[in-house]
Amino acid sequence: MDDFIAARSQMALSLGFHIIFSCIGMVMPFFMATSHYLWLRTKNPVYINITKAWSKGVAIFFATGAVSGTVLSFELGLLWPKFMEHAGPIFGMPFSLEGTAFFIEAIALGFFLYGWNRFHPWFHWFTGIVVGVSGLASGILVVSANGWMNSPSGFDYLNGQYLNIDPIKALFNDAWFSQALHMSIAAFVATGFAVAGIHAYMILRKRDVRFHLTAFKIAVVYASIAAILQPLSGDHSAKDVAHRQPAKLAAMEAHFKTGKRVPLIIGGLPDAQNEKVDYAIEIPGGLSFMINGDWNSEIKGLDQFAEQDRPPVLITHIAFQIMVGLGMFMMLLGIFYLFVVWKKKRWIEQKWLLWLFTAATPMGFIAVEAGWTVTEVGRQPWIIYGIMRTADAVTPMPGIAYSFYLYTAVYISLSVIVTFLLYRQIKMVGKLYGTSDANT
């Protein structure tokens, strides 16, 4: 394996692994806080059981996310030393603030996990909120750093020199808001559907139905609302990308030739060599309308960019289709669920509805991974858009392929163990929380 490809694969693997754990770490505290709040208000023991069961999952996911995040902060340098040498001081602001946010999160988590019966109940509840808020802040900050790679700002680039650094301007780069918003909502969608799906499946299996039904109801409300909001944020993101990174938008849409009344392409298999898309459904003028609000407006195609400056079309387009497709499905499911709750309450326990949610368990996370593929592959061949090429940033050390194999082995084993632990936690719910004794 070529060192450059190995370095890119290792980075993709590490990010793809970490993102799952950070989403859960960002969102689960809010689910826990909701259930915890209901316990403190109603003193119904099912709520404290759910809170405690979830908190164990969070501890497992947080530990894994913390180490994989630590690894990433080193990997940036281990794999891309030239990039970090120049970018570090410029886009360091979000990372230094994130250091604080993450630290606070770890402290608050210590209070929350070990603080049962030690503190005033509402202080203890509040530490759970702090975990969530600082986790969310960490996520937003890291995404802002990624936004800077897509939309570099806060410096002047003259003859290969990075001058007049302004870290604050780099922090609030043009991409930060749309990316951070889209990612934060995505974390709620992905975690919400995953949690709701697991509990839905347990209801179908008729295990501890009251426990799982209550947990399902909390998660599904977050998931549905987030899934309905997400397409709006997606629309904003697409317009933003069209404006900042037209090459990325063109790759997402497999749009080869600049022109007016550009169709929106749904599905299809892009053929970059012959600059056409096979087997696609086309909505005439759809893309022009989506981006500019005018069916006849012009959209830049890939032909506007030199061959060596074009992102890989096939991967970007397919990943984008997967993300949008799953997003739409979850949005419909979300709307439908809220309608059901509102109109036909008894439907909640219908088998087919629970099966739909069970099927949706992995969808949010698949969409998150696909979305990051769009962002990252769509930015290629640049590591800093328009400034530094990814190939120029890679470490001079040979043999990165072996490092990639090792990381792959480690992350696969970790995924297996985490899944196994989660399975055991869920299997033991009946034993651990079967009684109504709240203090066990």
Added chain:
Amino acid sequence: MLYVVIFYLWVAILFYLLFAGADFGAGIIELLTSKKNRNKTKRTMYRAIGPIWEANHMWLIITVVILFVGFPKIYSAMSVYLHIPLTIMLFGIIARGTAFTFRHYDAVEDEMQLLYSRIFELSSFVTPLFLGIIAGSSVSGHIDPNANTFVDAYIYSWLNWFSVAVGLFTVAICGFLAAIYLIGEVADEHEKSRFIQKAKMMNIAAVICGSIVFMAAYAENIPLADWMFGNTVGISAISAATVSLILLWYFLYKGKTRILRVLAGFQVLMILGAATFRHLPNIIILKGGSYLSLIEHSGQEKAINALGWALLIGSVFILPALFYLIYSFQKNSVRASL
């Protein structure tokens, strides 16, 4: 502001060594504990370390962020030439962090516990070993930017007697810190004497490893003796460490836990101070005597200023919360062990 940032870097390294070091050490102590007493030690560890476990490891993140934001050339040089030990250390961190938590949160207690424990104990040894190797390598003068072969550039940069000796010394220090810390976490006299025994053992190990570091430095022409003893600050720090060592043994016999902790922390402070005072701000010493300096090779002023403010503001939030966390769980820990 540059000096503020350098101060934070130094403090973050010190705190990582003290707090995460005690964590690593706990695993080392567990490794050295007989099977019979292992479960007891494990329980003590959870009570004592569990709540602050994640927070202790944040100091490493702070260190890395300061390096790549404030001193990108230094971060990039370390990343390239110390790629292999850094990667091994990272695998150690992954293994430890997850095994510790998995062991505690596995809903079923069965033979998996043994697997988690083995991984935890082994990685508790490997991680500080490689941390020490990385620290030793950065000042050993073995990093050679002009190297032509893979082995010269990426292996001998860290695989040398001096670096390995520093690694072993770090392991001993961690074990020592953990034993001292754990003495104060148990009320049972028998348990206490077991940790006192371990503390003595690790202290002797540290002194032996420390001597090996000096011998290796001498053999490899690293002016360590000059850094340590060639200036008044170094000499005073070493003398203070020696005096505190004698006091420490005295209080070990007495079993005074608070004073012991202060003395152990003080010793590490003095050793790190003596080891770094003379060659700071030169944090990386390359082959041929050239160096990378925290002052000459720092980032642009505006980046340093922003970083400095972020750290200052960050500590306003972090330190009180961290202090309260440690305080609230300390208060109850010994009582809970009864």
